[in-house]
Amino acid sequence: MLQWLFATLHLLALGCGLGALAARARNLAPPLDAPALTRCLRADNWWRLSLLLWLCSGAGLAYYHAAMLWQQGRPVPLATAKLLGMMLLLLLEWRSRPLISQCRQRLERGRLPADELCARLARQSRRQLLLLLLLLLLSSAWQTGAFNTP
Template sequence: MLQWLLATLHLLALGCGLGAIAARGRNLADQPDAPAWQRSLRANNWWRLALCLWLASGLPMLGQHPEQLWMTGRLPPVALAKLLGCLLLFMQEWRSLSLLHQCRERLERGRLPADELRSRLYRASRRQLALLLLLLLLSTAWHTGLFNTP
């Protein structure tokens, strides 16, 4: 029962995160005005909440079936790819923290962030969206047993 609830929360967080990253990128696609920047930052808050829920629900699920994680004494290739994808996603999020902080500061002063910040955040949003979709594919492949041969 607990595994089912964690899996449900995990999928809900994934869907919320996908939507939030897509909204953040969509709001930054053209030359945004102040309300578009505010929507983008609000979408980023939703993304961070979804990321926390995704981690909080995903980590306990790893410990529920350790035999799935370690087959024949080593990590299955799909699981390794998923872990590397998660690491890349978190590195992208870490890099965007300072950019978002700069944007918030400029907006608080009544100035729009520079176009360079907008384009960097837009590209980061697209990369994170692609990584999240790749992680979804890897997760379904892993849990169905596809490519799990050692």
């Protein structure tokens, strides 16, 4: 029962995260105004919540499926690729945090962020979105057993 709950939360968080990243990137498109920036920051809040749920539920699923991570004393290549992709996603998120903070601070002061700052954040968001889609492809390939031949 708990495994089913983790899987449900994992898929729900993935869907919310994909939508939030897409909204964050879309709302940073020029011409930027205060309402669009507010929507971008709201989407970022949803992305952070879904990322937290996604990581926690993924850790719970990994606990239940620990045997799937290793076969014949070696790590499964797709599992390793997925873990490396998740680390890259977290690195990209860590790099985008200062950009988001700058946007929040400028909006609180009643100013709009510079176009270059918004363009960098939009590029980061698109990269994260593509990486999240790649992780989805890796996960589905892993769960179906593709490329897991000994």
